[in-house]
Amino acid sequence: DQQVKQNSPSLSVQEGRISILNCDYTNSMFDYFLWYKKYPAEGPTFLISISSIKDKNEDGRFTVFLNKSAKHLSLHIVPSQPGDSAVYFCAASDNYQLIWGAGTKLIIKP
């Protein structure tokens, strides 16, 4: 079952630069998408979400972009900070449940 895909297992970015994390989905019925951040030994922490009626949502250093025709979303973090080093999960909501990507481990280099 690959309804939500994060094709990059890891990403390394210099501190202060932009981090771009990507996510693809296959089900065009998905109408709400979320990004979660996870540190080791902790649960996922909600970061930002976007509804399918929008193509962009911004919250401080975090911006999520949605391209419905390409079934693609991305999370931009700018500027990247050392505390951003974590695993980032993309998830799609079908009202009852979240369907998760495999996660991308983001490493911010000083």
Add this chain to the structure above:
Amino acid sequence: EPEVTQTPSHQVTQMGQEVILRCVPISNHLYFYWYRQILGQKVEFLVSFYNNEISEKSEIFDDQFSVERPDGSNFTLKIRSTKLEDSAMYFCASRGDDSQPQHFGDGTRLSIL
């Protein structure tokens, strides 16, 4: 900031034994969920619960699994007769209403021997 609390953080159980994982969702939240993540795999949905009944459950959530909200604060997941393949991190989540995201606890690591 209010948070979802899960206990215990780590549970070790013999195969075939019953186990109960406990969760205290955020106060005033109405929707409750259990997910699990087997080591090296994706997070998987188990069950959603609303208005004192199961809203939806996945194929994983078979007759060995049950959920309960015994009082106004706790939300439990019971596995009746554990199997080796039940070893995983189990996450509880809650949310206030349809427009809000799910908030997660730190998980219970279940190890079946």
